[in-house]
Amino acid sequence: MRNNKDLFEESKKYLCGGVNSPVRAMKPYPFFTERAKGAMLLDVEGNSYIDYCLCYGPMMLGHKNPEILDAIKHQLEKGTAYGTPTENEIIFAKRLAQVVPNVEKVRCVSTGTEATMNAIRLARGITERQKIVKFDGGFHGAHDTVLVKAGSGVMTTAIPGSKGIPEASIKNTISVQFNNIEALSSVLEKGDVAGVIIEPIVANAGCIMPEKGYLKEVKRVAKQNGTLLIMDEVITGFRVSLGGAQEYFKVNGDIITMGKIIGGGFPLAAFGGKKKIMNEVSPEGHVYNAGTFNGNPISIAAGLKTLDILERKETYANIKEMTDKIMDGISDMTSKMKTALYGAPGMFCLYFGVDKVKNYEDAKKSDTEMFKKFHKELLKRGVFLPPSQFECNFLSISHDADIIDKTLENMGAALKTIKK
Ligand SMILES: Cc1ncc(COP(=O)(O)O)c(C=O)c1O
Known part of the structure; x- marks a missing residue:
């Protein structure tokens, strides 16, 4: 029988560290997924898990969503990649412009990394300045400019950053504390910063x-x-x-980067903004972007169906109700523990060993050993959280009240065990 341990041993021979992305590495070994449906993942050993990782965010519509599958099957019949424009790309861009605040035009790319890399290039191209400001703990993909004091997997590696990045690229990146407006002002007031890139949460x-x-x-x-x-x-x-954090917090960006959810489980991302800004992108403007798979027909078909589902009245109401339910449950069971719980519709994080987290420094003070024990106990009980204290937990439209109740029951049992 194939088992997770043996597969990991085999995997290490051919894949760097046995995985294709560092956040997937788990001690002593990760589980290998065989299939997934709704809120559930099933591994090669037949264990099932309620999934709060959701591919690190994209699977908001649950795994193997039947409507998405139908949409892509339909497109598969017509071909998978053309390298020419398609009508669906226009429809998709128009719909993004209708729902995302401050977006009139977009350029579709394949990954969030490309979206932020090009957004930064665009900001530099328009302002003719070189410097970029980011925030400590913010992660914007794995490209040179933004791997400075970055979050996600970078937070758990021995070297806080990455080797192989030319000094010249990072000398123009300044990282400042989140939730500290003075820190940002003092850098920006020098007047030489092209763009500030921010994860609003x-x-x-x-x-x-x-x-x-x-x-x-x-x-x-x-x-x-x-x-x-x-x-x-x-x-x-x-x-x-539907309109993201811009709508949720009622604040405007000049360039907006999108990814993960919009591809319905396929590689699709975009950057967009007002016409005046986006007209600077090639071939109309002089800020270059290109990509063989930009606007890939399969991804666009999945993206269009995703928008259909997201636009239904009940989608965000349900997501909010279920997020409140799980957060209330966690809050009750941790009321006598030193923990900090934060969230917004569809996302939450419980930090151990701290009372509040308002920036990266606070997050780093959390008890990661306690988190690891919690994670392990939950996994044994069939609940999969992303395997790091510094990743966010996500909900999908498949996370219904029964699934949340089951999760809370298991979280209660896991907490009891680790407190002993
Ligand atoms: C906020 C943010 N921006 C950009 C990225 C990069 O996206 P991708 O992994 O699709 O390249 C990520 C990835 O996790 C992210 O969380």
Whole structure:
């Protein structure tokens, strides 16, 4: 019989560290997924797990959503990649422009990494400035400019960053503390920063919420200093509301990056903004972007069906109700423990050993050993959280009341065991 341990041993021979993305590495070994449906993952040993990782965010419609499958089957019959424009790309772009605030035009790419890399290039191209500001613990993909004090998997590696990045690329990246407007102002006021890239909720250091009015201040300070605001909605977009964090917090970005959910489980991402900004992108403008798989027909078909489902009235109401339910349950069972719980519709994070987390430094003070024990106990009981304290948990439309009740029951049992 194939088992997780043996597969990992085999995997290590051919894949770096046995995985294709570092966040998937789990001690002593990860489980290998055989199939998935709704809120559930099934591994090669026949164990099933309620999934709160959801492929690190994209699977908001649950795994193997039948409507998405139908949409892509239909497209498969017509071909998979053409390298020419398609009508569906226009329909998709138009629909993005209808639902995402401050977006009139987009360029579709394949990954969130490409979306943020190009958004940054665009900000540099328009302002003719070189410097970029990001926030400690914010993760915007694995490209050179943004791997400075980055969150996600970078937080758990020995070297906080990455080797192989030329000094010249990171010397233009300044990382500042989240929820600290003075720190941002003092950098921007020098007038040489092209763009500020921000995760409106820092979901790659858990789930750090912006303090009241903070994002509006970020926008104000950026504007005052001629700096473009890049709202990285790769996680929050189509999750906290149809219009993402911009709609949820009522704040505008100049360039908006989208990914994960919009592809309905396929590689699809985009960056967009007002025409005036997006007209600077090639071939109309002089900021270059290209990609063989940009606007891939299969991804676009899945993306269009995703928008159909997200636009249904009940989608976000249900997501919010289920997020409240799980957060209330967790809050009750941890009321006598030193923990901090944060969330927004469709996402949440429980930090151990701290009372509050308002920035990356606070997040790093959390008790990661306790988290590891919690994670392990939950896994034994069939609940899969992303395997790091610094990743966010996600809900899909398949996470119904029964699934949440079952999760809470198992969380209660797991907490009892680790407190002993
Ligand atoms: C906020 C944010 N931006 C960008 C990215 C990069 O996206 P991708 O992994 O699709 O390249 C991620 C990935 O987790 C992310 O969380």
